[in-house]
Amino acid sequence: MAVLGITVALLVWIATLLLVSIWKQIYRSWNLPPGPFPIPFFGNIFQLDLKDIPKSFTKLAKRFGPVFTLHLGQRRIVVLHGYKAVKEVLLNHKNEFSGRGDIPVFQEYKNKGIIFNNGPTWKDVRRFSLSILRDWGMGKQGNEARIQREAHFLVEELKKTKEKLHEEIDRVIGPSRAPAVRDRMNMPYMDAVVHEIQRFINLVPSNLPHEATRDTVFRGYVIPKGTVVIPTLDSLLFDNYEFPDPETFKPEHFLNENGKFKYSDYFKAFSAGKRVCVGEGLARMELFLLLSAILQHFNLKSLVDPKDIDLSPVTIGFGSIPREFKLCVIPRS
Numbered sequence: 001m002a003v004l005g006i007t008v009a010l011l012v013w014i015a016t017l018l019l020v021s022i023w024k025q026i027y028r029s030w031n032l033p034p035g036p037f038p039i040p041f042f043g044n045i046f047q048l049d050l051k052d053i054p055k056s057f058t059k060l061a062k063r064f065g066p067v068f069t070l071h072l073g074q075r076r077i078v079v080l081h082g083y084k085a086v087k088e089v090l091l092n093h094k095n096e097f098s099g100r101g102d103i104p105v106f107q108e109y110k111n112k113g114i115i116f117n118n119g120p121t122w123k124d125v126r127r128f129s130l131s132i133l134r135d136w137g138m139g140k141q142g143n144e145a146r147i148q149r150e151a152h153f154l155v156e157e158l159k160k161t162k163e164k165l166h167e168e169i170d171r172v173i174g175p176s177r178a179p180a181v182r183d184r185m186n187m188p189y190m191d192a193v194v195h196e197i198q199r200f201i202n203l204v205p206s207n208l209p210h211e212a213t214r215d216t217v218f219r220g221y222v223i224p225k226g227t228v229v230i231p232t233l234d235s236l237l238f239d240n241y242e243f244p245d246p247e248t249f250k251p252e253h254f255l256n257e258n259g260k261f262k263y264s265d266y267f268k269a270f271s272a273g274k275r276v277c278v279g280e281g282l283a284r285m286e287l288f289l290l291l292s293a294i295l296q297h298f299n300l301k302s303l304v305d306p307k308d309i310d311l312s313p314v315t316i317g318f319g320s321i322p323r324e325f326k327l328c329v330i331p332r333s
Helices: 002-028 053-064 083-092 104-109 119-136 143-157 159-172 181-186 188-201 280-297
Strands: 067-072 075-080 216-218 221-223 228-231 298-302 314-316 319-321 327-331
Touching (some): 053 075, 159 280, 181 188, 280 298
Parallel strands (some): 075 228
Antiparallel strands (some): 067 075, 298 327
């Protein structure tokens, strides 16, 4: 009888914990954006494909709309999907959502550097970094280096693109002098290729997490202070209306009917607002100069048939990386 009594008491205790947890989840969700019902203790973790989280976000957006709530364990997350929702948060509410979100996968980097810092320390580091970038032209070699590797891959696969680039380089720069930043104004096709590479490879599809710095009313919902907010950048970069046939690499996405460069407000490969990458301008300049210099002097040739090259990046959790490849670098005659 004693064992039975202990068993019953244990079951009652577990049931009470579950009911309390469920009640808390319901109470906290009254004024939050809609979303799938979370499992006590686990949240919505089982409703996400952890190998391709951006794809899971896209599916949930189709069901719950452009602003929805998820729970990773007990951590509440609001996801933004689509141009209007992302722009509203990153630009119109940039102060309210300027914090760096704290989620387990990034715990190791909490309060470190310009990316994962918060508060006054982050402002000081950002100000210092901007000063260094302006004075010395220094920049990070993270995303830029990966984009450069992918650029060679894409240009080799798309032979027509490479021919147009060679023609533009020969006409504007010629064979002798080095490419200069001023050449960019006269090289719309190269500029379009640089932007399309960054759009297409989609290195950070879900962006780095933001955090609400205070209780904020957004589209009629109340997003409490401390809530992690994820603006999905891929929902802009692969928007069907702005970029027709977005799954195809097409520099024409950034050219108008006259062949001139056309900037798109949907292009947010470096995020936007207060948490925009401070090296965005430098990174784009580096990509332009490096790709121009390489194609000015060399032809790039794949070791396999271009038809067999898989252009899609490998998605890992919140991010994606270019696939590995080999190519020959042949001097131009």
